[in-house]
Amino acid sequence: MSRPALYLNEATRHRIRDGHPWVFRSEVARVEDGAVDGGTVRIIDTKGRPLGSGIYNSKSQIVVRRYSLRDEELDSAFLSRALDAALALRKRLPARNAQRLVWSESDGLPGLILDQYGTGEEAVLVLQTVTAAMARLQPEIVALAAEKTGAKTILARNDIAVRTLEGLPREQGALLGSYAPPTRLNILGVDLDLDLLAGQKTGLYLDQLDNHAAVLPYAKGKRILDCFCNQGLFALAARKAGAVSCDALDQSAEELGRGKAAAARENLEINWIEANAFDWLREAERRKGRYDMIVLDPPSFTKTKDQVSSALRGYHELHLRALRMIGPGGLLATYCCSHHLTRELWHTMLQGAAKDAGCTLRLVSTLGQGGDHPVLLHIPETEYLKGFLVEKI
Secondary structure: OOOOEEEEOOOOOHHHHOOOOEEEHHHEEEEOOOOOOOOEEEEEOOOOOEEEEEEEOOOOOEEEEEEEOOOOOOOHHHHHHHHHHHHHHHHOOOOOOEEEEEEHHHHOOOOEEEEEEOOHHHOEEEEEEOOHHHHHOHHHHHHHHHHHHOOOEEEEEEOOOHHHHOOOOOEEEEEEOOOOOOEEEEEOOEEEEEOOOOOOOOOOOHHHHHHHHHHHHHOOOOEEEEEOOOOOHHHHHHHHOOOOEEEEEEOOHHHHHHHHHHHHHHOOOOEEEEOOHHHHHHHHHHOOOOEEEEEEOOOOOOOOHHHHHHHHHHHHHHHHHHHHOEEEEEEEEEEEOOOOOOHHHHHHHHHHHHHHHOOOEEEEEEEEOOOOOOOOOOOHHHOOOEEEEEEEO
């Protein structure tokens, strides 16, 4: 039986024909009877040409997310092939005990996130379904993931706000097996206790692990400020790697508490600071605070393109104050996690902050999300994490 078709209108932009998988509500001319939220449709352009198959949700601004350039159903066989391809990609990466196994459009499964904590039968998988189609297929996904990885425990972290935009409830809990926190893993040489049902993201910022590993060799002998530190993974690892001192700053008392517990286990001395970063940096600059390395990993200040200008002003202030507290030869590791801000915009902002701080910056390393968060060139949104390690000269 033929699946219903969705026809694009004349307002359709070239990006869809050029490979981008999203169709917005304003780009739809009509939808044939039989299309259901969480189901699939055939995508047809204004000239009647097929553009592939996509998942459909009339409640979302992104009405269709294409999963295939062919006319094919999103069934167990398709899921199995896509999961095999995603797992094969991760096997080509350096082995580690915490990683993203599936990342939505980047792995051809729009709206599915699957993370792995631990290895073998002891591994805990954490799943998020953020589209109606993946929510509908969740039982099949769980069964396939367990079969292909050998994991005995799979959790749902479907408690994120974006599910509301898809008309989905927010929920969490065990989908396979049982779970009692914490999950203890050694990350970057530090034993961390993770609560996979309550921590940030699915328990840890997996996308930053490669960046931390790249910056860590520069930490020895330095006085470090880790801003927006979450549970202070970089500060903990840096102190263990020979940093002279580490100040770890975050607004979340809960996350800082996890960091303090890890520091106590590792017998590491760290100054934990619960504060608003803007306020604290302003006061620290007034006191003429000095560091050899500062890490700035702020949250996204912009959820839409309309907020980019105001977000850049906020980021500029943060970086200006940080640069004023770093001496000559000091290092700044800076990250941006908004896909609305390109690497070029981040570079320009950083250059402007350096100019206002009266200094010059030398690029040491270009940073970004790890290989387990693959970037597809035809989907700019998949490259959301940008970073630079720079030296003040």
